[in-house]
Every structure is written in structure tokens, then in C-alpha cells.
Amino acid sequence: MKIFKQKIKTLFQGSFVKNVSMLVGGTAFAQLITIILLPVLTRLYSPEDFGVLAVYLSFVSLISVVSCLRLEIAIPIPKEDKDAVALFVLSLGSVVIVTLLTTIGTILFLEQIDQATQGKLEGYVWLIPLSVFFSGIYAALQYWATRKKAFSLVAKTRLSQAIGGNSTQIGFGYAGLAPLGLLIGQLVNTGAGIIGLSRYFTKNSRTLLRNISFNELKSIFKQYDRFPKYSTWEAFANSGAIQIPVILIAYYAVSAEAGFLMLAMRLLSAPMSLIGGAVGQVYLAEASEKNYEGKLRQFTYNTVTALAKIGTPPILFAGVAAPFLIPVIFGEEWQRTGMLIAWMSPWFLMQFITSPVSMALHINNNQKIAMCLQFFGLFLRVGGVVIAGLYFNDYIVEIYALTGLVFYFIYLCIVLLMLKNK
Structure with a gap:
């Protein structure tokens, strides 16, 4: 952690590094808890159980990202509270x-969901609307806190999410309730932190909340309608490009490939959540001001350079060492995960660099371009997995990466x- 903070301080200046450090600190503890407890979870739950969790999260993520x-x-963008x-x-x-709508959809299309997932979510579909609700509420509260x-408050919620989610999964695992324990634990993880953020919101905006009228809501919606019009489809395409292939991999693959992929993605996302997620939130908070000052271009270049220097060593090391370390740490049955991490490391490094600064397109009102890019990614990645599933089934995850x-x-x-050009 000291090394990360020193590197960040040499690459950023002012309040940016202070704010990133706050989020990094809380996220670091949360990720540390998750990583330490993962070897316990892999011995309580099988790769097939993690495959069920992967499919469940794919459905939840597809819906919650546009909830x-x-x-x-857009909450951090306006000048007026x-x-x-x-x-x-x-x-x-x-x-x-x-x-x-999600609740109604899961009831009406229950049979189709079972067919698409080969029965992996049978008996667990009712958890999807709950996860969507908690995820959406947390996202709105988190962006208000970001504004x-x-x-520091956001960092505390990350810690409560890790403790609540992992302890629930371990408790259910020891009780032999698999894979239900993984799903309930994920639900707890999603909802943890909502109470604290809600108190902060009501404390700082109670008066403003009381004075809002329907006409004001209508006016603000028209002013920011480009977000529902374009960003919603962009976000759905972005999430779909990641989650739909997971569902397809679970459908096409004969083994517990989705479970191996789930563990690989969880391990590789740790450094991205640790630094990249924190940088992304602070970048959004700072970028609006930089854009008004005409400094967004240089600010973005500095951020990209910093992320490349910070992320390259640990992610590439993980790719090289994973095939040897994964079987030792998580058990021999998880050896396939180590090979997948080696293939996925370059992808996660590029995502680590790109994701935080992708909001620059929104700051400059280029939502149409962002939406087109995400749909290109959706067709590229889903198409690649479908072709692999039909003709190159043994390399389906490698092509996905x-x-x-x-x-x-x-x-x-x-x-x-x-x-x-701007």
C-alpha cells in the first residue's frame, strides 16, 4: 500500500491524490479481506457452485447497471445542489x-431463464430483483457522496460490504447450503453500506429534498435526458459485452468453465477495484472542474500515464505467476483458473487503464460516441464467444479474453x- 501511494503521489498532485488515497485505503482492506477468505470459499464451494454465482451475477449486472x-x-455534474x-x-x-419490471419479467419468463441457463438458477431467480434494487439504491447514494x-464514507461502505458478504458466504458454506450461500452473500455485499450513505444524504440535503417539485424534476430530466437516451444503452452494451459471454460460456462449456472464469475475474479485478475504481470516482469528481477550466485533456493524459505505470507490474506478474500459484492456494481442482488468469491479464490491464477515463466522453457530451463504442464491444465480444462455442469450444474463454x-x-x-480534437 505504501508503494502504491508513493507512486500515485509522484504522478498526481493536489486533492486528487488525497481523495484517491482515501478510497484506496478502504478498498484495500475490503479487497484484502476478500482475497484472504477466497481459499476458504473455494474449499467450501465447488467450481460448479461458482458457476451458478457467475450466471446469477451476469443477470443481475445486466439489469442493475441501467436501473x-x-x-x-450525472449527479456530480451540476453546479447547484x-x-x-x-x-x-x-x-x-x-x-x-x-x-x-424485473420482478414481473422473472415470473413471466421463468421457463426461458431455466432453459438459457440449463437450470443453474432454478430456485434462485427470486434473488435477482432484490439484488437489482439494492444495487441501484447504493449506486445513487454513492454518486451523491462522490459529488x-x-x-472516506464510501471507503467505509466498501469495508462493510466485504465483511458482510464474505462472512455470510462462509457461514452458509459451513452449513452446507451451496450454492445458495454464495448468492445470499453476494446480496448482502450489494446492500451493505446503504444505511450509512442514506444517513449522510438526508443529513446534507433534507431541506433541498423537501422543496423539490414535480415541475423541477421534469425540467432536470429534460436537461439531462441524454443520459437515459444514450448512456443507458451504452451501459447495457458495456455490461452485456462482459456478462452475456459468461452466460454463453456456462451454456456451451461442458465443464465448470464458468466457475473457473468467475474466480479468475474476481482475482484479477482486485487491483482494478483497488486503484482503478478509486481513480475513476475521483476522476469523475475532478473532471467536471477541469473541463470548465479547459484542462481536461492534459488531466486525462496524466491519469492514463499514471494508471499504466501503476497497473502494469502487478497485473502482468499475476499473469505469469498464476498458473503455478493458483493450485497451491486454492486447491488442485482450480488449476484451470491459473491458466485463464494468464490469458486474461492483458485484457484486465487495458481495462484498468481505460475504464476510469472513459467518463471523459460524458463530460464532453459525446454520449452517442460512447454508446456506439459499447455496442461495437458487445457485438465483438458476444460474437467471438458464439463463434468459439460453435467451432472452437476448447478455447472459448481464451477468445473471450x-x-x-x-x-x-x-x-x-x-x-x-x-x-x-476537442
């Missing part, structure tokens, strides 16, 4: 509506090109 109609990411509160209220209303730069690398490289090039 606020992307109005939540009253406009931001209106966006927050609109986000909550969207979550309620999407949750109701107020309450990064290569398409991820290609997509994020192209995305980064477009972001930098648009800023240069």
Missing part, C-alpha cells in the same frame, strides 16, 4: 420501476482522439 437509467452518473438532488430523486424512481467528495483486450485498446484510442 437508475444512468441518471446517477438542488439540481443534483433532483437527479438523485429521479434515479431512485427509476430503480423502483426497473425492480418492479460531496465524502470519499482476446476480444476484451482488443475492445479496450480501441476504446482508449477513441477517448484520447476525441480529447485531442
Whole structure:
């Protein structure tokens, strides 16, 4: 952690490094708890159980990412708090509506879901609407805290998520309730932190909340309608490019490939969540100001350079060492995960560099371009997995990893090109 903070301090200046450090600290403890307990979970749950969790998370992620109609990411942008509160209220209303639609959809299409997942979610579909609701509420509250730069509070919620989710999964695992324990634990992880963030929101915006009228909500919605119009589809395409292939891999693969992939993604996402996620939130909070000052281009270049220097050594080391270390740490039956990490490391490195600065397109009102890029990624990655499933089944995850690398490289090039033209 000291090494990471020293590197960040040499690459960033001012409040940026302070805010990133706050989020890094809380996320570091959360990730440390998760990584330490993973060897316990892999001995309580089988690769097939993790495969069920992978499919469940894929459905939840596909829906929850658009549950606020992307109005939540606009909360840090307005200059006036009253406009931001209106966006927050609109986000909550969207979550309620999407949750109701999800509940109805799971009831009406239960048979189709069972067929698409080969019965992996049988008996667990009822958890999907709950996860969507908790995820949407947390996202809206988190972006309000980001607007107020309450990064220490966000860091605390990350810690409570890790403790609550992992302890629940271990408890259910020892009770022999698999794979239900993994799913309930994930639900607890999603909802943890909502109470603390809710208290912070009501404490700082109670008066503004009371004075909001329907006409004001309507006016703000029209002002920021580009987010539901374009960012919602962009977010769905982005999530679909990651999650739909997981469902397809679970469908095409004859073994517990989705379970091996689930563990590999969880391990590789740790450094990205640790640094990249924190940088992304602070970047969004700072980028609006930099854009008003005409400094967004250089600020983005500095961020990309910093992320490349910070992320390359640990992620590439993980790719080289994983085939040897994974069987020792997690058990021999998880050896396939080590090979997948080796293939997926370049993809996650490029994602680590690109994702935090992708919001530059939104700051500059280039939502259409962002949406087109995400749909390109959706077709590229889903198409690659479908072709692999039909003709190259033994290499389906490897092809999935290569398409991820290609997509994020192209995305980064477009972001930098648009800023240069700007």
C-alpha cells in the first residue's frame, strides 16, 4: 500500500491524490479481506457452485447497471445542489420501476431463464430483483457522496460490504447450503453500506429534498435526458459485452468453465477495484472542474500515464505467476483458473487503464460516441464467444479474453482522439 501511494503521489498532485488515497485505503482492506477468505470459499464451494454465482451475477449486472437509467452518473455534474438532488430523486424512481419490471419479467419468463441457463438458477431467480434494487439504491447514494467528495464514507461502505458478504458466504458454506450461500452473500455485499450513505444524504440535503417539485424534476430530466437516451444503452452494451459471454460460456462449456472464469475475474479485478475504481470516482469528481477550466485533456493524459505505470507490474506478474500459484492456494481442482488468469491479464490491464477515463466522453457530451463504442464491444465480444462455442469450444474463454483486450485498446484510442480534437 505504501508503494502504491508513493507512486500515485509522484504522478498526481493536489486533492486528487488525497481523495484517491482515501478510497484506496478502504478498498484495500475490503479487497484484502476478500482475497484472504477466497481459499476458504473455494474449499467450501465447488467450481460448479461458482458457476451458478457467475450466471446469477451476469443477470443481475445486466439489469442493475441501467436501473437508475444512468441518471446517477450525472449527479456530480451540476453546479447547484438542488439540481443534483433532483437527479438523485429521479434515479431512485427509476430503480423502483426497473425492480418492479424485473420482478414481473422473472415470473413471466421463468421457463426461458431455466432453459438459457440449463437450470443453474432454478430456485434462485427470486434473488435477482432484490439484488437489482439494492444495487441501484447504493449506486445513487454513492454518486451523491462522490459529488460531496465524502470519499472516506464510501471507503467505509466498501469495508462493510466485504465483511458482510464474505462472512455470510462462509457461514452458509459451513452449513452446507451451496450454492445458495454464495448468492445470499453476494446480496448482502450489494446492500451493505446503504444505511450509512442514506444517513449522510438526508443529513446534507433534507431541506433541498423537501422543496423539490414535480415541475423541477421534469425540467432536470429534460436537461439531462441524454443520459437515459444514450448512456443507458451504452451501459447495457458495456455490461452485456462482459456478462452475456459468461452466460454463453456456462451454456456451451461442458465443464465448470464458468466457475473457473468467475474466480479468475474476481482475482484479477482486485487491483482494478483497488486503484482503478478509486481513480475513476475521483476522476469523475475532478473532471467536471477541469473541463470548465479547459484542462481536461492534459488531466486525462496524466491519469492514463499514471494508471499504466501503476497497473502494469502487478497485473502482468499475476499473469505469469498464476498458473503455478493458483493450485497451491486454492486447491488442485482450480488449476484451470491459473491458466485463464494468464490469458486474461492483458485484457484486465487495458481495462484498468481505460475504464476510469472513459467518463471523459460524458463530460464532453459525446454520449452517442460512447454508446456506439459499447455496442461495437458487445457485438465483438458476444460474437467471438458464439463463434468459439460453435467451432472452437476448447478455447472459448481464451477468445473471450482476446476480444476484451482488443475492445479496450480501441476504446482508449477513441477517448484520447476525441480529447485531442476537442
